[in-house]
Amino acid sequence: MATHRFQPTHYHTAIGAHAPVLHIASGDTVITTTVDAMGGDASGQQVTPGGNPQTGPFFIEGAEPGDTLVVHFDRLTLNRDSGVTATVVAANVVDPSFARELPAQQRITWQLDHAQGMATVTDSGGKLDGFTIPVRPMLGCFGVAPPRGQAISTATSAEHGGNMDYKGFEEGVTVYLPVYQEGALLFVGDGHAAQGDGELNGDALETSMDVEFTVDLIRGKSTQGPRMENEEYLMASGIANSLPEALQIATTELARWLERDYKLSANESNVVLGTSIRYDIAEVVDPQVHIVAKISKAALATLTK
Amino acid sequence: MATHRFQPTHYHTAIGAHAPVLHIASGDTVITTTVDAMGGDASGQQVTPGGNPQTGPFFIEGAEPGDTLVVHFDRLTLNRDSGVTATVVAANVVDPSFARELPAQQRITWQLDHAQGMATVTDSGGKLDGFTIPVRPMLGCFGVAPPRGQAISTATSAEHGGNMDYKGFEEGVTVYLPVYQEGALLFVGDGHAAQGDGELNGDALETSMDVEFTVDLIRGKSTQGPRMENEEYLMASGIANSLPEALQIATTELARWLERDYKLSANESNVVLGTSIRYDIAEVVDPQVHIVAKISKAALATLTK
């Protein structure tokens, strides 16, 4: 149960079986940093090419294909005072005729007020100056080495993780990932100070971050993609080609979770889901889209007592 | 500003230019009742064939095509102690291979505890007995007569409203609907005591309801589908063939609202949406699906001060 401090010196923009930067054990904690999506570090200086560069990979001793890697995000901390967002929504999230009227893409800067937990536009030169939203730090991209000898761009995502862009990947969440390669090979990066549902503008409030996480292993048992858990919800990711398929996968994985781990019958899990499921639309502008299905632990508790 | 009490004697399962049951004026309030989706009234007796039978239509004096009908739901009150739900999710909301394992559809009964605001399964004969969720009364289906001389089944929805099944159609919400026919011809029905996102099982917690609503008119100005407003959010409906199109329409309508009524530039509305939009997946198992896009009035307030 060691705690490792790791300062990255290089980054990856494809998630694959790259040489590990650190070997850690199940139960260990890592304290490290991530650069922003454009490769900028805590000082705001670009230290690596952009495209969601990842810190890692971390080799988890004993992780074998077929296991589940458990990652608990202990702390996600803003480590500089500014972030940027793009200004224009992607053409595919508005009506095709409306897309024709969209303005040209720009980037604007936000000041991050760590004490108040707020972010404010500072340099738009117009009415937007002063626009203020709450910060809610999260990681946009992380994952493990994928199967079949593949190396997959951090522009996209799949069952192994990658560019998932879910606002729920925040401090306190526990994530379950399938292991495909020996050592799992965990990468982390792409900090967001805040993000709208769907990440419509193609990016979130992008910034560098200090990250502390703890890993664990579940042996000989694996999911078909990421699952998450926090105090309030069980959550299952549907990462897929389209929103309908993402919804299908998220719903199915949540049903499987209830049936296999909570020992509900198919009928019981269907009633729970049908009356109580909530969906978050995490990501709709990347090559793969992402819907999260979640179920309240409070509702479940009335069933299993 | 009269208040009308109206007790329905017949119901409609297609929304069209049917004979009005009551003429009311802008500013008037109507207190009436709706049967449940299967045609059951407050006594639990079936009084009309099923299929989301509607109370109405109400003719609003002075409403002309091109106007907006404003409907404020003043009170939505459960009027009996029981509701039912289907037990099995629709085949299209789970992975096609998982769909093959779904059990046979049944209906189960819930007891509605008005005082505690909770609903509990009572007759499943198994582990589900005692499963308890909060009630949150809402109307699944309402709308105005559609354009082009059409009569559209209450199994589906479109810009005129219909079977929209959004959990946000609850007490306190204000809904804006486009007027296509003289008098608008408003129908209401399909009470839900509670509903999961997407209405996965093909129905919600179906029950009869007492409904009180107040209407108003905005002359000479119309939307391209339903919009809603409550204390916390501006909301726009995307009712469409598929989830991607529903998301496009909801996002576009919300952008138009910000740009036309809140006088934001395209750039400003895009930044607001990109960083702060939230989506609800309202309905995914009806012939048309429904996504609601919403934006926090608190975030907007920092922009417009």
Add this chain to the structure above:
Amino acid sequence: MATHRFQPTHYHTAIGAHAPVLHIASGDTVITTTVDAMGGDASGQQVTPGGNPQTGPFFIEGAEPGDTLVVHFDRLTLNRDSGVTATVVAANVVDPSFARELPAQQRITWQLDHAQGMATVTDSGGKLDGFTIPVRPMLGCFGVAPPRGQAISTATSAEHGGNMDYKGFEEGVTVYLPVYQEGALLFVGDGHAAQGDGELNGDALETSMDVEFTVDLIRGKSTQGPRMENEEYLMASGIANSLPEALQIATTELARWLERDYKLSANESNVVLGTSIRYDIAEVVDPQVHIVAKISKAALATLTK
């Protein structure tokens, strides 16, 4: 087996239970005319408002809900020398970024050479003058009164038919339609001299037409949407919200046809479909899209001998 000549005096732009213009018997033939999509007749004069106005409805004696109406298109004949097309593809059939560059919609005129069977652009004032394609007359819109007391706009389509826009609805094809109302109530209209797959520009080569068709009934047996047959193929329509669903329905209906009428086992029909199915993308710009699945009668013949 009478032959009726019917000259329409009024038209419908919603398909519903309108008053029949003619009662005919099973086996009878009707010779009539249809106006073009904008309401123009054989003289080119607009005689009714646009929007795919329909000739009919024809009441088929003895047709009952649950029956199948068989319509054989004996002759589809151009009856004037000109047609028009829109010039620009719909925004939803090109990449969203490319959609932003589309020019403004116009209409151009084509000369129809009945003898040569060719259509040539005549008035574009540019490089397009002389652009020549083969004519292939077809009906874009026809159908029967839908279920549930609905009246459905001829802008869209469903299981009852409507604006299906399939190039295969040409002379010599036999169409099978489900009967929902007594007398079936058949409408026909929207002649196309030629049409690209998908009807990308929102219309085809629109023109008026002389139509001769013969009806028949199959009692007590119904399909879940249109099926077709010609000398070469069995064809099943998938009319749905989206291309993936249209493909699912078309494939399923073709499988059902092989299994129920050709008495193939599920395994056998799956092998036939998997190795030999062909799809046509009929319509992608209307409210409902349309894919046709077809199977060669020649391939089938090797199986059943």
Add this chain to the structure above:
Amino acid sequence: MATHRFQPTHYHTAIGAHAPVLHIASGDTVITTTVDAMGGDASGQQVTPGGNPQTGPFFIEGAEPGDTLVVHFDRLTLNRDSGVTATVVAANVVDPSFARELPAQQRITWQLDHAQGMATVTDSGGKLDGFTIPVRPMLGCFGVAPPRGQAISTATSAEHGGNMDYKGFEEGVTVYLPVYQEGALLFVGDGHAAQGDGELNGDALETSMDVEFTVDLIRGKSTQGPRMENEEYLMASGIANSLPEALQIATTELARWLERDYKLSANESNVVLGTSIRYDIAEVVDPQVHIVAKISKAALATLTK
């Protein structure tokens, strides 16, 4: 303009920057062989693990990122007397309720009659024995090394090619591929003796093949995915997450081809496409789907004279 005979000794199931097996020049011809999707060679023996194993990569001297690689398939020849197909369509190509009735997947063997050009089922033990379809040899999977240091599984496809499964990749076709890596790094494999549209059963009539192809380069000019040409058609691939997006990309690429190389204005290309486009649904069961848009060279010829 050398001709190289190359006998593979190993194969790849991910397309990436693997070590080249042969360096060839622009204008050169390669005569080689491919194993079937399961790794079986001309003798029917499995010589490598399955999963669309590829022969290559071939390094084309002088090919640079930003160029176009031109591949002409001179000869695609069956090299053994048998092939296999799966027997059951994928769950996603039929209605979800129908998917529940699908039988269990099996594989059946076909005899390939090279002289007659026909394939016949031989071992089904049932009514299928004797089912006969024409052979039409094609390559299901080929492509060049993708961008960003990725290695992409031959189970899927993208702009670089991969598992595209289009029946038009047959003898006589010329394919244009974007070059992302120095030398392009061309892979070929996955011979199909015949294939239904969409490759519904998850595979085609799988067999090994002798392949002869000739390469050329177009310098400093690149497409956004595969384009093809044969005597009759210009064709553009839309490889995407979903059928609607695949159709958008295919249509857009064909429009760009007409506008950039055939010097049509946007208006002209839109009229040509709207009246004359044809689509083939190539692949619907792989992780990425594939639609091909095509336009008749004969129609084009009337425009440009």
